[in-house]
Amino acid sequence: MNALALLLVMELGDRFALMGVVLGVLLTAVAYTVYAERRIAAFIQNRTGPDRVGFDLIPQLKFLKGAIGLGQPLADVIKLLMKEDVVPENANKFVHALAPLISLFAALTTIAVVPYAKGVAIADVNIGILYILAITSLGVYGITLSGWASNSKYSLLGGLRSSAQMISYELSMGLAVVSVVVLTNALNMGEIVESQTSNPLNWNVCRNLLGFIIFTTAAFAETNRAPFDLPEAEQELVGGYHTEYSSMKFALFFLAEYANMIVACTVIVTLFLGGYQVPFWTDAPWFVQVGAFITKTLFMMFVFIWVRWTLPRFKYNQLMDLGWKFMLPLGLFNLLIVASTIVIFGNSLPLSILNLVLVALCVAGSFAAKPQSKMA
């Protein structure tokens, strides 16, 4: 037993430190993403947002005076920890408690294979991208089980809607990932980033713009964020799958939602935005690479929040139609053009141009197809 412990420490000393840092940063980031979302929402809707809670109890931080509400996440966490946990009498108690654990577990552990700088990752797994697909699909269980276990009609409907939505968009997400694998010939996240080089024209967002759009849209749906936040549509389903949750269990769902969003952003950055690559600076020092990675992730997170507060929610039939009749054929089509241009031309420049033309056509088509207003 001692030998095993020694072995673990010797081999994993630095990895343990990295795991601790990653989990710590991720959880802090989650707390402050909630704050950032509320501030940005307030900015978009011309309100103030949280601006009172500061760190007045800590003498060194008293100068902040809570001017911009930076203490809000901490106060929220403490409040949720101290709240009574109400479990309905008719619920299945065990599954009711298990569901939020699964949700947060799936959200947190997805990040294990994402590289933060060259050679810096918690685990350099050779099938990293499959690991990510596998663990993110576990998230469906958390939501479906919570919907069922609460024994409440709103929860059940929210859980069902959510599971149908997540499996529908998982397909187009998977197809976008396959197109990336065709381009980079690697399942390893580090190799995928390396193949994108430090020239932004080689990043997959330029080589395969269509794939990027498909993946990002599917990521919105997978993380249950607007315009795909049907599972928790307040006006019809109260709170959706977490109607019957309170206290720490609710906090776990809340954390899972934002952790999912952050992780989805890191995956998008890794697959499409060149990961840790610094533009026009090959072999940058590791801290610059980490900085580039974090900057890109923050940008994607801003896009997520921006979209949520800009677009209205879909109706359920529109959501299913988009997923099955548009995104799935589009994903197959995208894979087809990626595969055929690589065989025909041998490099990806024609693919970039073709993608640009296609996306321009799609945008033009959507404007042309916009239904004319019936108001005369």
Add this chain to the structure above:
Amino acid sequence: MENTISEFGKVFIFLALGVVLVVGGFITSRLLRPFRPNTEKMTTYECGEEPVGSSWVQFNIRFYVIALIFIIFDVEILFLFPWATIYKQLGTFALVEALIFIGILLVGLAYAWVKGDLEWVRPNPNVPQLPTKKFEKMPARPEASLLSLVESITPASASESSLPKV
């Protein structure tokens, strides 16, 4: 010293760390929070009304159909991963092969589409109905009111004796 913990071992340790973290948060809150249940609190939330029945009921079959189609396409995507990994080495051969593979599955998608399994709101739901034509052919009853129905059932003599004359 040779590396004895594989990369998957590290993933496993990270997963274990994740479990510890999540369960730790759960237990911390259990130690801190109050527990004062009452009947009102413990009822299922139904917008302030008394909850009606259990919610563990049958749900719409369409969710099931969607799940079935999902399984087919998810397995397809899994089959595409090894193909994609060695795509550049195989070249045209791989392209043609994938075209055939995807083509066959597209037929499946087209079938589900034409059958209407991808429609969430069906304009003409196929509701099974009893064959009513036989009944329609029968002559309609001349008298339709309830009173005449009663008279037709009860014998004329009985109705005369029991009902008072108006």
